[in-house]
Amino acid sequence: MQRDCPGPTARVLPTRPGGPPLDLSPLLEERGRVDPRIYVDPEVYELEQERVFGRSWLFLAHESQLERPGDFITTYMGEDPIIVSRQDDGSVAAFLNQCRHRGMRLTQEDAGHTRVFTCTYHGWTYDRGGRLSSVRDEREIYRCPVDRDRWSAVRVPRVESFHGFVFGTWDEHAPSFRDSLGDAAWYFEPLLDGVGGTEVIGVTKWTVHCNWKFGAEQFASDGYHFGMSHLSALKALMSQVPGAPRTMQEATPPPDGGRQFKNAQGHGALMAALPPNLMRGARLAFEPKANEWLLGPRQDFLVRKYGEARASVFIPASNLFPNVGILPAANALRVWQPKGPEQMEVWSYVIADADAPADVKQAIRLGNQRTFGSTGIFEQDDTHNWTEIQRVLKGRRARREIFNMEMDSGTQQDAEGRFPGTTANRSSSEVAARAFYRRWASLLSTEGAP
Amino acid sequence: MSTAPTLHVPPLVPGPALQYELEQFLYAEAALLDEHRLEAWLGLFTPDARYRVPVRTNRVTREATREALESQDASAHFDDDLRGLSLRVARLTSGLAWSEYPLGRTRRLVSNVQVRALDAPGEVEVRSCFLLYRTRQEHAVDLFAGLRQDVLRRADAPGAWRIAHRTVLLEQTVILAGNLSVFF
Numbered sequence: 001m002q003r004d005c006p007g008p009t010a011r012v013l014p015t016r017p018g019g020p021p022l023d024l025s026p027l028l029e030e031r032g033r034v035d036p037r038i039y040v041d042p043e044v045y046e047l048e049q050e051r052v053f054g055r056s057w058l059f060l061a062h063e064s065q066l067e068r069p070g071d072f073i074t075t076y077m078g079e080d081p082i083i084v085s086r087q088d089d090g091s092v093a094a095f096l097n098q099c100r101h102r103g104m105r106l107t108q109e110d111a112g113h114t115r116v117f118t119c120t121y122h123g124w125t126y127d128r129g130g131r132l133s134s135v136r137d138e139r140e141i142y143r144c145p146v147d148r149d150r151w152s153a154v155r156v157p158r159v160e161s162f163h164g165f166v167f168g169t170w171d172e173h174a175p176s177f178r179d180s181l182g183d184a185a186w187y188f189e190p191l192l193d194g195v196g197g198t199e200v201i202g203v204t205k206w207t208v209h210c211n212w213k214f215g216a217e218q219f220a221s222d223g224y225h226f227g228m229s230h231l232s233a234l235k236a237l238m239s240q241v242p243g244a245p246r247t248m249q250e251a252t253p254p255p256d257g258g259r260q261f262k263n264a265q266g267h268g269a270l271m272a273a274l275p276p277n278l279m280r281g282a283r284l285a286f287e288p289k290a291n292e293w294l295l296g297p298r299q300d301f302l303v304r305k306y307g308e309a310r311a312s313v314f315i316p317a318s319n320l321f322p323n324v325g326i327l328p329a330a331n332a333l334r335v336w337q338p339k340g341p342e343q344m345e346v347w348s349y350v351i352a353d354a355d356a357p358a359d360v361k362q363a364i365r366l367g368n369q370r371t372f373g374s375t376g377i378f379e380q381d382d383t384h385n386w387t388e389i390q391r392v393l394k395g396r397r398a399r400r401e402i403f404n405m406e407m408d409s410g411t412q413q414d415a416e417g418r419f420p421g422t423t424a425n426r427s428s429s430e431v432a433a434r435a436f437y438r439r440w441a442s443l444l445s446t447e448g449a450p
Numbered sequence: 451m452s453t454a455p456t457l458h459v460p461p462l463v464p465g466p467a468l469q470y471e472l473e474q475f476l477y478a479e480a481a482l483l484d485e486h487r488l489e490a491w492l493g494l495f496t497p498d499a500r501y502r503v504p505v506r507t508n509r510v511t512r513e514a515t516r517e518a519l520e521s522q523d524a525s526a527h528f529d530d531d532l533r534g535l536s537l538r539v540a541r542l543t544s545g546l547a548w549s550e551y552p553l554g555r556t557r558r559l560v561s562n563v564q565v566r567a568l569d570a571p572g573e574v575e576v577r578s579c580f581l582l583y584r585t586r587q588e589h590a591v592d593l594f595a596g597l598r599q600d601v602l603r604r605a606d607a608p609g610a611w612r613i614a615h616r617t618v619l620l621e622q623t624v625i626l627a628g629n630l631s632v633f634f
Contacts, residue, residue: 110507110623202525204505206625229548236541240533345624350525365525370534374527375503377541380549380629387590387628 027441030434032406036399039211039390044444045341052322052443053078055171057180059324059335060084060094060156062349063164064199065111070128073111075347076337077168081105082156083117084166085128094156094168095130106153126153163192164199165333181320183421184267188320190310191328195301196355202365204348206374210386212323212336212344213440218382219327220268220319220436221260223427224407227252229385233377237278245278258427259419266321266439268432271419272314274329287363290331293356294364301353309418319432321439330372331364342390346383348373405430405437464567472576472602473563475611480558480580483633488539491633495532496603496614503528503618503634527620527630542631549631554586556632572604573614584632592627596620596634 022044026033038044058077061084065073072085074097081097083106097106099119106117106126116133118125123136130153135146156168160177167177174180181188192198208215218225227234234251237244245251258272302311316329323336331352337345350368352361372379393399408429424431482491495501505525530538541547562579582594601615618634 108508109510112510112513114510202505204525204527204625205623206627206629208628232541232544232547235544235546236537240537240540366529366534369526369529370537374625375538375630377538380631381547383628384549 024441024445026402027434027437028445030438032404032430032434034403034405034437036393036401036403039213040341040393040399042341045338047444048440049078049338051446052440053080053338055169055174055443056322057160057167057169057174057177058322059320059333060159060166060168061092062198062200062351063092063161063166064354066092068113070113070115071111072107072114072128074107074109075335077156077170078338079340082168083107083130083153084168085130087129092159092161092166093129094159094166096154096156098153099124099126100132100151100153130155163189163194164197165192180265181267182263182265184261184263184265184269184320186310186420187261187269187271187313187315187318188267188326190302190306190313191315191318191326192333193302193305194351194353194355195298196353198351199354200349201352201361202350202368204350204369204374206346206348206383207339208344208346208383208386209342210344210383210390211341212338213436214386214389215325215334215336215344215346215382216319216321216323217433217436219317219325220262220266220321221270221430221432223253223258223260223270223274223316223429224255225382225385226274229381230378232381233371234278236377245275250275251278253427255428256426260424260427260429260432261318261419261421262423262432262435263421264435264439266436267319268321268436269315269318270427270432271423272316272427274314274316287366289360290363290367293353293360294331297356298353313419319436321436327372330368330376332368332372346374405433468574469563469565471609472565472574472611473560475602476560476563476576476578479613480560484556484558486553488543488633492532492535492539494611494613495535496612497532499532499535499612499614499616501528501530501535501613501616502526503620503630506620506623508623527625528618538633547631549629552587554584554632556582556584558582568601570603574602576600576602580634582632582634584627590628594620594622594627594632594634598634 022035022037022041060075060082061073065071066084066086069086069088069090072083075082075084082094083097084092084094087093098104099106099121101119101124102121104119104121106119116125116127124132125134127133132146132148132152135142138146156170157172158174159166159168162177178185234248238246238251253274258270261269261271299311318326320326323338325334325336327334331350333349333351335347337347339345350365352364356364370376408424408426408431410424479491479494503526505527542550559581560578562577564577566575568575578598578600580596580598584592597619599617600613602611603614605612620634
């Protein structure tokens with residue numbers, strides 16, 4: 001253990017506010033030091049919009065939100081507004097929610113069904129695929145026809161569906177979505193698959209006044225916060241719920257328990273960081289039907305399709321690089337939507353097995369809402385901590401003192417070969433956080449793509 | 451010549467005394483919440499209570515009515531029975547709920563109270579509007595406005611009422627506050 005411990009922290013980062021560019025090399029070298037200006041600096045934010053969000057695979061929609069041709073939802077890729085729409089041939093297209101004439105939004109709804117999108121400014125009209133279909137008074141005003149190809153809405157060039165989850169990237173040369181997962185596919189695929197497929201049974205959105213990376217980093221890597229941040233929920237569960245842990249010790253994850261996965265693509269996952277009876281207890285508190293389904297038919301399906309080893313890994317939280325948090329413990333997929341350097345929105349999607357009975361879906365939805373929804377008994381403490389960090393970073397001195405991310409420098413192959421890729425042998429580790437920032441810094445420091 | 455639409459004003463059933471009594475009940479309830487007397491507030495609910503705050507969405511006009519009349523199993527911020535509310539109160543009163551530590555300061559303004567008699571004896575439907583101002587720590591401010599549709603049931607004690615069913619329509623799609631650690 002001592003062998004892996006880092007030496008005294010050398011000051012390697014620039015200290016002059018507004019001075020030289022941020023030195024990202026400590027992140028690249030995985031030394032575990034973070035310059036907190038990466039959470040506040042507008043230039044870093046602009047750069048990550050271009051180089052991280054401009055090149056990565058980003059979550060767009062779930063196919064169940066787009067049942068019929070003409071169904072659409074609106075979302076964001078970084079801060080770019082996007083329309084995701086079911087085409088007449090059944091495929092899914094995504095394009096910028098922006099009129100090519102003066103840049104007005106083409107639709108302001110969250111979701112709907114339409115044949116065309118008509119800009120409310122001057123009346124240019126686009127079809128379901130974003131192709132410019134008519135220009136109002138074209139003949140009388142423009143005299144020459146407006147070039148439909150040149151002035152169609154900007155299409156997201158690559159859109160792929162993975163078990164019904166639709167992702168898109170601006171990078172035409174990016175590896176396929178599955179390849180972009182690397183060995184994280186072993187962990188993520190069973191989470192994103194379901195009995196009869198999966199469907200979205202609810203979407204909730206809330207604002208958090210913090211940088212989006214706080215969410216991503218925590219879901220990828222932070223098993224450490226649980227036993228402190230969530231004491232109130234643990235205490236409430238213990239006092240109220242039959243089947244929940246009975247002592248604080250039982251409820252709090254052991255610091256050396258579980259494992260943590262990371263990879264070079266920046267994905268991370270916590271494994272068995274929480275006592276499994278905790279989340280089950282939380283759901284049991286309200287709706288035993290959810291647990292019966294998840295531990296019964298769903299588990300049977302996963303064992304049959306993916307084998308005992310993959311099906312039995314308990315993953316309380318994980319982050320699909322860059323900004324998709326997967327929270328199997330609450331049946332949630334969430335997107336950390338960046339809204340400027342100091343604000344994000346959490347878009348929380350409740351996921352259920354498509355073939356689950358209606359009352360089970362309802363139970364799953366309620367279980368999600370009460371644990372990690374906008375009002376969830378766990379959720380509120382995370383957002384509180386994150387917004388306070390962001391507020392502290394308004395201080396000139398506060399934002400120039402580097403953060404310590406040095407916990408548990410040792411990673412290893414699982415001796416029994418149960419877990420592919422590189423894992424840490426404890427869930428309280430920061431190896432996946434360092435991998436997340438390493439990938440982020442590597443994208444940030446290289447030019448490329450659109 | 452078209453006739454002007456008539457404004458429907460629900461009759462005061464069964465009269466100003468009941469209207470006054472129910473308004474006082476809502477004010478007293480607001481005071482319990484503003485004073486953080488959450489366990490006493492919990493005592494206002496019937497054993498079969500349901501408390502819902504559905505998610506609002508932006509929809510085209512022709513779908514707007516559908517959105518307002520969302521089905522009972524639609525997405526919600528809160529959808530609780532009494533046990534669910536109890537768990538939330540247990541968390542908030544644990545002394546460890548960081549999102550309310552230090553406690554937020556709130557003031558609830560309740561108005562536009564409209565009362566309608568229901569078929570079930572001893573039950574009334576009460577609609578009320580609210581504005582909830584919350585400030586936390588140094589200068590965090592959140593404002594929530596909404597409509598509450600309650601079914602209130604007479605309790606045994608004279609003048610006492612219980613909340614059997616509450617639906618809260620919040621006027622936000624994306625929740626603009628960092629958390630919803632308050633009740634409406």
